[in-house]
Amino acid sequence: MPSEEVFNTPDGATYTTSNGDPIAEPYAVQRIGHNGPVLLQDFHHIDLLAHFDRERIPERVVHAKAAGAHGYFEVTHDISDLTCAALFNKVGKRARVTARLSTVAGEAGSADTVRDVRGFSVKLRTEEGNWDWVFNNTPVFFFRDPSMFPHFVHTQKRDPQTHRKDADMFWDFFSQVPESVHQLLILFGDRGIPDGYHHMNGYSSHTYKFVNAAGDIHYYKMHCLVEGGFRTLDSTKAAEIAGQDPDYGLKTMYNAIEQGHYPVWNVFVQTMTIDQAESFRYNILDMTKIWPHAEYPLRPIGKFVLNENPKNYFAEIEQSAFSPSHLIPGVEASTDPVLQSRLFAYPDTQRYRLGVNYQQLPINAPIAPIANFQRDGRATFVSQGNRPNYKSSIQPLSYIARTASQAKHEIWLGQATAELSSVTELDFEQARILWNKIFDESARERLVKNVSDHIRNVTSESIKRRQLSIFAAVEQTLSDRIADLIDLPHVTPLQVPDPSAALRFQASSH
Known part of the structure; x- marks a missing residue:
């Protein structure tokens, strides 16, 4: 059902063609006589068909089915000892956010209540640029070797011959990747089917780095814990809902926001110093492992609230583009190899889906002014006027130096190797x-x-x-x-x- 806004506030617009020409009857077509052929000169009709043929953009290979909404992130605690990010320079400071919460393996029309990992992406629009959290609803993942990812996704999709989901493919992959067992116990346990998108937690899984004003590094993992606790469904109830209401997750989150029951997540980080990271029992770059809370307690940093449904799903949610490479000063990627690969793969996905200028779309555009040497390409909205498209002395740009992290900690010397992690106890x-x-x-x-x-x-x-x-x-x-x-x-x-x-x-x- 359309929202109350649609029923109660008609905009009274006049129907036109795509070039603004008013049309008296949208269903009429130009023909020769009552039974003759349709005329090619009928731009309204031809343009309608041509646009319809191109309405769909490629759906995401993973995370195709999603709910989304807007809201805000608010800083609740001082963490200036951890990061120099301007977002955290004042308790109470807010940034507008867009969140896209998704299933992973299914297509855009799949059911919301399948047993599957969930995606948990949040775009924070800060004065220093957009900061994207591209998380999941589980604190670990199936593997730590990035080259496994495309093959893993293939096994969660459809068999190339039968075009059906296939249990042999699913378990054939995992039975050859023993380190996946931690995530499998979570997936097939009670947390495997969240009760809607707005009743689940979000976790960075990867290790990231905070850099403070002195250049000190703190490694961190982020946790977004939903107020009221996460809710789940058992297999029987989930299957029943999937058959009766496959869009259950979209519906319940939309209705909750529409009715003023805004979802809230409290945001925490676990942190490690360099020395702690190097003495930790597990490799901090291994995303199949958690950091025990007793050793590395959760530290609160803020909260985010979703309080606004999209006016247009395609423009604001389907075209939203998230990448872990979208970072801000004071936040850096670690050398986690899966994260390093995602730094490329995620923006490249959006270049394919939306075009090279995907960050110029209104939903993705930062509030920070953009000035660089990128120009042109399809769907250019912001051409930067007559500003030179190179490092010019005629109209020079200003350059702000970043706070440097401890360079001595990250100096690598060695030969290029083809590396695959080994499984141990x-x-x-x-x-x-x-x-x-x-x-x-x-x-x-x-x-x-x-x-x-x-x-x-x-x-x-x-x-x-x-x-x-x-x-x-x-x-x-x-x-x-x-x-x-x-x-x-x-x-x-x-x-x-x-x-x-x-x-x-x-x-x-x-």
């Missing part, structure tokens, strides 16, 4: 804690059932046994309980090297 420790200490028995029972219901659709016995051996490396009883439900014999744990074989984090390698 460390990759099962946190999943084991999740199974043994975080989940209660009822949560363990639901996890086992959820995995069993999915993996029993696999036709390859070797894939099922291989995945069971990974579960056994976490905890033998986990594997055995799944095996019993899918009528397979128990398997022994996957054998991996001990923790000493893991690659440790040492930023300076000279």
